[in-house]
Amino acid sequence: MAKNFYITTPIYYVNARPHIGHAYTTIACDTIARRQRLLGSDTYFLTGTDEHGQKIQRAAEAAGKSPQQFTDEVSAEFRALWDRMRITYDDYIRTTSDRHKRGVQELWRRIRDNGHIYKGSYTGQYCVFDELYVDVGPGQPCSECGRPTETVKEENYFFKLSAFAEPLLQLYTSQPDFIRPETRRNEVIAFVRSGLRDLSISRSTFSWGIPVPDDPKHVVYVWLDALANYITALGYGSDDPSKFKNFWPADVHMIGKEIVRFHCVYWPAFLMAAGLPLPKSIVAHGWLLFEESKMSKSRGNIVRTETILDVLGADALRYFLLREVVFGQDGSFSFDALVQRYNSDLANGLGNLASRTLAMITRYFKGEVPYPSNAAAHTGEEDLIAALAKHTINEFHELFEQHQFSRALELAWALVAAVDKYIVENEPWALAEKHDEHSRSRLATVLYTSAEALRIVTALAHPVMPEATARIWIQLGLGEIANASLADLRWGQLKLGTKLGKVEPVFPRADKSAIERMQMIEDQQRNPAGATEAQPATGTQAPPPSASQGSAPLNKPAPAATPDGKITIDDFSKVELRVAQVKVAEKVKGADKLLRLEVDLGTETRQILAGIAEAYAPETLVGRKIVIVANLAPRKMRGLESNGMLLAASLEGGKPVLAAFLEEVPVGARLK
């Protein structure tokens, strides 16, 4: 009986290029989707990009592009990457698409007509980076991210979130699995219990968004816009509601832990307000942290997925992330661990088992799967392997249902180890030396048993590693793995006489140079190409840079210089110089020389401190374009954090003169 299964990734915010954090979420979803298809479910797997908001508008301006052109490009990059990673999404939703806009407006009307939207006004601090009103005083940094806030005064629409506290708590109680893992559920319950305030759900200070129905001066708040993708992609608000009927409510919304509140509080409240069914579960995973190695810098070490694909391939990355990281917890990524895992589990483990088993069948039985004709050739050892295989299948399914990917894979690999051991103990190569009937039957039994166990592990691992398992499947003589069914996978289905395909290594062993190669590609890619900085987004699950700062030592080694004191181009390229425009300038209390500046970098606003107060009056700086070192580690002065350094000539007597351009330059442009 085919059931329907609907799974979603968050839609990724296009102010950042895709990186391994995005890949992690998407891989987990793809694996689940593939497994559901093999189980016979009618599966719908949705991903997409979140393309509205002030941040995007500004990033596009900085890049000298229209918002649409800008988002077209980044969105296409995401799709290209997913294709390379063998992501089998069924639909790709963009918030700038017409179908989405229609759906969002329909959702708005429904909520409004049900009486849950009212108009109010707001005066206060706004954080552009988080697209959020924050409850801090004027001039105070954002309570979320520490970036400077802007004072805004606007009239906008509010959602009566406060009315939904009770229904939400009831939901969490009656549906314990609604939020997983439990620690996130606890947080959400605590949050809602502490009381809910109404939520501002429109903006009128910028235009890059979806117009509010009947009041186009406002655009819909990015989170209401973004969350709605889960239903607009199914045709909600369109003429064809068939997909919506089939697949909504979603089985799984997979998200990163930083967007739990939006998905577990706002989203169900919006749906309740609209009178729509609620998703069945929201699963939050942890972040991927990047292990600090001696070679890398403390910041900017967000790994591009392409690097790994280039060197080890998609399967290796997919396997690594699901096997290494305990799902739900933070995990750490390093090239070292990746190669380690690849060699021990894939090359030496599954790959070698396939290689030795299939090679022996090829050699001893002319490439046809043998089976003993003599019952006496069958011993208790085969029963043990078969029993273990059966247990593995059952447990594997169980663990996968609970999203315990690492444990599921660990379990499957225990079967690989058991078969390796079984082979050594039975020495098929020695049996092959003898030509009596019993030895021949024993040999057939041992090789059949090994091949059958291999088949089962391969089938189980297929959703995780689609390519390699497809190749093993062909080598096993079983044809197209997509036709395999996981639902009735059981021992003994491998037919005798099956003609093997050509046997060749599936996971060639990686040597140490693989690590160096990946690190080299990363270094090259990271520095020269300026482009958009891979900053984390509100709407997506990218790990913030701070996530990796815990291990950053204070005493960084100085950049290596050549003996004559000259630096290489590589050294220079580590310095990220950018054009910034001063938005706010003021004296720092108690300091004679220090000014506090808020500068616009195109993609963000930053606070920097500069010792130029004696040469420049604050009011003369506002609006001026300056040059700053954008990737300087933050530093605190007078209790304020400086995130960068401006460039100025230092004259005799210490008088600074700011660097400037003769021609017009766009904010955010990089100096090289």
Add this chain to the structure above:
RNA sequence: GGCGGUGUAGCUCAGGUGGCUAGAGCGACGGUCUCAUAAUCCGUAGGUCGUUGGUUCGAGUCCAACCGCCGCCA
């Protein structure tokens, strides 16, 4: 500060409702086979189970306090 979580072998982690000498994988070291991708297999490595007090015949396993780390508190 409030709430929640967490601290087990070099690393990553298992260890419902307390009970034999605390486990797995990887790494490391020694050995073995030769079908296989210098792969496999075998053996070894001795961790006060964060600290200190309790409860108990008996506690990583329950309780309290403390220390460290993490998350949430729009």
